[in-house]
Amino acid sequence: MAEKKPTVLVIDDEEAMRDSCSLILARGGYAPVTAENGEVGLEKIRELKPEIALIDLKMPGISGFEVLEKTKDIDPQLIPIVITGYATVDSAVEAMKKGAYDFLPKPFAPEELRLIISRALERRRLAMEAETLRREKKLMEDNFITMVTHQLRSPLVAIQQYFEVILAGLAGQVDKTQQEMILRARERLDNLLGLINDWLDLARIDRGQIVDKLKPVALDNLLKKQVEFLAPLAKEYEVSLELKPAKGPVLGDEQMLDQAFSNIITNAIKYNKPKGSVTISMHHENSFIVVKVEDTGIGIAREHLPFIFDQFYRVSRREDQKIKGTGLGLSIAKKIVEAHNGSIEVESEPGQGSTFSVRLPRSEDETK
Numbered sequence: 195m196a197e198k199k200p201t202v203l204v205i206d207d208e209e210a211m212r213d214s215c216s217l218i219l220a221r222g223g224y225a226p227v228t229a230e231n232g233e234v235g236l237e238k239i240r241e242l243k244p245e246i247a248l249i250d251l252k253m254p255g256i257s258g259f260e261v262l263e264k265t266k267d268i269d270p271q272l273i274p275i276v277i278t279g280y281a282t283v284d285s286a287v288e289a290m291k292k293g294a295y296d297f298l299p300k301p302f303a304p305e306e307l308r309l310i311i312s313r314a315l316e317r318r319r320l321a322m323e324a325e326t327l328r329r330e331k332k333l334m335e336d337n338f339i340t341m342v343t344h345q346l347r348s349p350l351v352a353i354q355q356y357f358e359v360i361l362a363g364l365a366g367q368v369d370k371t372q373q374e375m376i377l378r379a380r381e382r383l384d385n386l387l388g389l390i391n392d393w394l395d396l397a398r399i400d401r402g403q404i405v406d407k408l409k410p411v412a413l414d415n416l417l418k419k420q421v422e423f424l425a426p427l428a429k430e431y432e433v434s435l436e437l438k439p440a441k442g443p444v445l446g447d448e449q450m451l452d453q454a455f456s457n458i459i460t461n462a463i464k465y466n467k468p469k470g471s472v473t474i475s476m477h478h479e480n481s482f483i484v485v486k487v488e489d490t491g492i493g494i495a496r497e498h499l500p501f502i503f504d505q506f507y508r509v510s511r512r513e514d515q516k517i518k519g520t521g522l523g524l525s526i527a528k529k530i531v532e533a534h535n536g537s538i539e540v541e542s543e544p545g546q547g548s549t550f551s552v553r554l555p556r557s558e559d560e561t562k
């Protein structure tokens with residue numbers, strides 16, 4: 195089967211120009227189509243989906259620039275090339291800025307036209323190849339996430355449930371040694387599941403799966419619940435936990451924001467000192483709400499600060515070695531906040547404490 199000839203659309207008000215281009219293109223092995231003005235041109239782009247469009251910049255009716263702009267919406271894969279009667283640098287530059295692949299000053303030799311067309315086709319081929327690869331990669335990532343969820347996570351959850359059943363004595367008498375072993379096994383399992391869940395969250399955030407479901411979220415309520423939820427942990431670390439709330443609806447995904455703040459507040463408790471404190475405050479700043487999580491803990495040395503938001507980064511110091519963690523908490527928090535068009539900052543003084551500031555865009559809906 196012969197390969198389909200690439201279609202090249204010539205949009206020019208001059209009949210002589212259309213005819214000569216058509217002739218050159220047909221001889222070069224292309225399928226030429228013509229349009230006598232911008233409107234007809236756009237119509238033909240819609241209908242025929244040509245690979246390339248040659249667009250005269252100066253035409254009566256809608257101008258070549260307008261045609262150029264509109265082609266992007268109709269067919270982003272189309273490669274537009276402009277023809278300039280008056281070969282001014284300005285108009286050519288303007289056209290390139292508006293998305294033209296190249297420009298052809300009048301008058302041009304047949305060879306010039308064919309060369310520019312073959313280059314444009316090559317570029318289109320590469321762009322389409324890249325697009326196919328991108329799609330394949332996305333599909334693979336999707337499958338990978340599903341694989342991790344089902345093949346890895348599900349059996350672990352099942353094992354966890356069996357342990358619960360055994361520990362509850364529902365499978366018969368469990369002696370002390372057995373119970374200790376199962377408790378240890380369960381702890382290792384919990385850590386592994388935590389890691390897998392973190393990793394899944396990161397993968398979801400990376401793929402922009404949270405941004406499309408943003409709703410007004412009452413941050414003060416969310417933080418209140420966090421403080422209640424983390425009170426036992428604070429007690430264990432002998433740290434006081436205080437919230438100074440302000441009315442704050444932000445546009446967000448409640449579950450994700452919950453996780454981001456949980457990670458930051460948990461750190462403030464874990465990397466604290468006995469009798470220390472954690473203070474969470476909120477204030478408005480222009481169109482943002484800023485949440486500050488301030489602790490009186492061990493602090494972070496200046497040389498570590500640039501890295502603490504990196505995946506798996508943990509500050510290695512004596513105090514930290516006792517505290518369990520994978521180094522994912524802050525990287526997840528940062529990704530979540532950034533996916534909300536917000537930002538996160540840290541100030542810290544070793545031995546004195548740290549303050550994490552989270553800035554999130556406010557929601558218009560003030561009723562929340």
Ligand code: ATP
Binds near residue numbers: 465492508510
């Ligand atoms: P996890 O994944 O369980 O949260 P983690 O707490 O080690 O593990 P991150 O929350 O990402 O990981 O924090 C990275 C590192 O930054 C921590 O290991 C700790 O050394 C340091 N860090 C984070 N928050 C604080 C804080 N409030 N005070 C002092 N050091 C901190």
Ligand code: MG
Binds near residue numbers: 460519524
């Ligand atoms: Mg942490």
